[in-house]
Amino acid sequence: MQESKWWKNAVVYQIYPRSFKDSNGDGIGDLQGIIRKLDYLKELGVDAIWLSPVCRSPQDDNGYDISDYRDIDSMFGSLKDMEELIKEAEERNIRIIMDLVLNHSSDEHLWFIEARKSRENPYHDYYVWRDGTEGLPPNDMRACFGGSAWEWVPELSQYYFHQFSVKQPDLNWENPKLRQEIYDMILWWMEKGVGGFRLDVIDQIAKEPDLKITNNGPRLHEYIRELSKETFRKGDLITVGEAWGANTELAKLYSNPDGSEFSMVFQFEHINLDQQPDKEKWDLAPLDFLKLKQVFAKWQRELYRTGWNSLFWNNHDLPRIVSRWGNDKEYREKSAKMLATLLHGMQGTPYIYQGEELGMTNAEFEIEDYRDIETLNVYHERLEKGYQKEDILNSIHAKGRDNARTPMQWDDSPNAGFSEGTPWIRVNGNYREINAKQEMADKGSVFHYYKKLIGLRKTYEVFADGKFELLLEEDKDIFAYTRTSEGEKLLIICNFHEKEVPFLLPEGWSGKEEILIANYNEIAETEKLRPYEARIYRKA
Known part of the structure; x- marks a missing residue:
């Protein structure tokens, strides 16, 4: 069965189940909680939900250590709850994407x-x-x-x-019996109605430890093509491989339009542009904005008609984008909308991480309120090395993974409406000002802006198939580009910074064209862009 490529017009919403919605008061989000919020996601307009791991696990590595691929961890509910979630989501035209870890299992498997x-x-x-x-x-x-x-x-x-924790022994993909077990398991989930899979660190399955090769091993694409042939190609799925080692040439293999491997890959080149060269992510540096433009433009150009991009700012391992590269204080809404415009105007499948559509921000906790093992380890390691406590906390506030894992902010009631018990991790203190209930009632909110962007991608084919051209390559403030397909053209303009900047429309654009979306109510006729201003023009 050949894929219909529905995912080219789709928008995916990532849920970190532990922090999304708790239905039973134990302080931990669960599958029944997600079911209760499906109408919210339908209102937003998303086509698929990517669930971070929910299979049975000792939770040594947040569920990325699976002890039973055919069962649900009791923390989140039961297999019956999962079947109900798939069915309830399907009734709202939303597909469920499972997170699969095929490089290693738990040592308790x-x-x-x-x-x-x-x-x-x-x-x-x-x-x-x-x-x-x-x-x-x-x-x-x-x-x-x-x-x-x-x-x-x-x-x-x-x-x-074991490439990761000692409790995560690596699987031996050279063994055909193991591969068959994996294929049988995937087909079993497909039978249950799963709409796709995200493949964790998939570029490491063909490791050759004797040669010290971990990712991009010699048999990698052979394994992936066999995996796809035996499983994914028998359904109409979205598949995305996580590949930290991917460049554009490798991405063309992973996302070959013939469907022989995956629909797309996650690559992370743009994500590492605000750390010091050859240092750790905690060694902060200002974002290299010109490099950001170059990286996006390279992936847009080189995968055009030869592969497919996944578009994202956030996930469960990354800080909140509005705090990272926007302004989460006086320009929180404007910068959140600008960052959304910049990303959703490009070619690829956009991924929205829970709370991103509300403009949720990083949480600045004291060290005792963090739960992430990576965060706690770096705090103690750097203290021992003589770093100042204040500097370590600054790095954690900027880059710590728990920024993404604080509970979803549903309303202004205690615990932000996430749980009636004590949440497993503290709620961000700004939930009374930033929450879903308030934003759904306000037509000018970040939520309604995301909803409109999602609607535009479904209305105009140029978002899916238009050719990308970067404008103003050397401009240090403006990210502008066009998308062109037969019969229509888009101009996307974003002022990336919190200052007013001069701006002239490019040749061939008068300003009288249809404005599909803008983050300021009135479009000034003057030759400038206001702080974080964003617009999309369209002409037929």
Whole structure:
């Protein structure tokens, strides 16, 4: 069955279930909570929901350590709740995208429990093992979460390989039986009506640890094409691979229009532009705005008709974009709308992270209120290295993952309407001013602006198929570009900063064209753009 490519006109909404809506008062968001808010998402106009992991897991790494791919973690509900969510979403023309972790499992998965019983066990070869001597691992490879990537199992006199936590042993994709188990599981979820999959760190499945290769291994695309043929191509799905190591050439393979691999990939080139070169993300630097324009333009140009982009500012691992590159104080609404305009005018499938459509901001907590293991580790490590406490907290306030994980702000009641119990993490203190109830009632809100942008993408084909051209490449304040298809043309103009800047419309544009959307009520006829001003012009 060939894909219909419905996802080219779609907008996806990412939910971090733990923080979205709690239905039973235990302080943790759950599937029934999501079901209760489906009408809100229908009102917004999204086509699909990407759920961060909900499969059964010991939660060593926020659910990215799966112990049963065919069950739901009791924290979120039951398999029955998941089936109800799929059905209720479908009734509102919303598809459910599951987060699948196929590079590794939990060490509490039945496969691994069996695998470590003996070398002869049929499941042993589902994982990556090497002979060795205790204290002398096969090589000096390091795990992403620190320490050696090799863990000694004395009863087998072998090491197993783990790229992440010691509780996340890597799966051995060279084993055809393992691959078949994975395909059977995916087909089982497809039978249940799942509308797509997001594939976690998928570029690492073809690792070759003896050669110290972790991502983009030699058999990677062979594996992905087989995976797609045996599963995804048997349905009408949206599939997105997370590939930190992707460049535009690799992305053309991943998102080949023939459907042989995925619909699209997540790449992160634009996300690393505000840190010091060759340093950690905590080593803050001002955003290189000209580089941001170049990066977006490169991906827009090079994937045009040869692949497909995913468009995003936020996710569960990233700080809130309005705090990061906008202005979350006096220009919060204007800058949130500008950033949305800039992104949604491009070619690709936009992803909205929960609360982004409200202009939710970073939370500036004291260290005892954070829950993220990465945040707590860096705080203590940097204190030991002699960094000033204030500087460490500044970095955490800017880049910490918990910025994205504070509870969704539904209304101005206690706990922002997220839970009747004590939330697992503190609510951002500004929920009385920023919440869904208030914004839905205000036609000029960030929520209604996102709703209008989503509507435009469904109305005008030029958003999906128009050719991209960057304008004013060297301008240090304005991000402007056109999208052109047969019969229509868009001009997208965004003042990226909080100052007034001079501006002349490009040749061929008079200002009398239809304005599809703008974040100021009155369009000034003067030759300037106001702080964070954004407009989309259209001419037939």
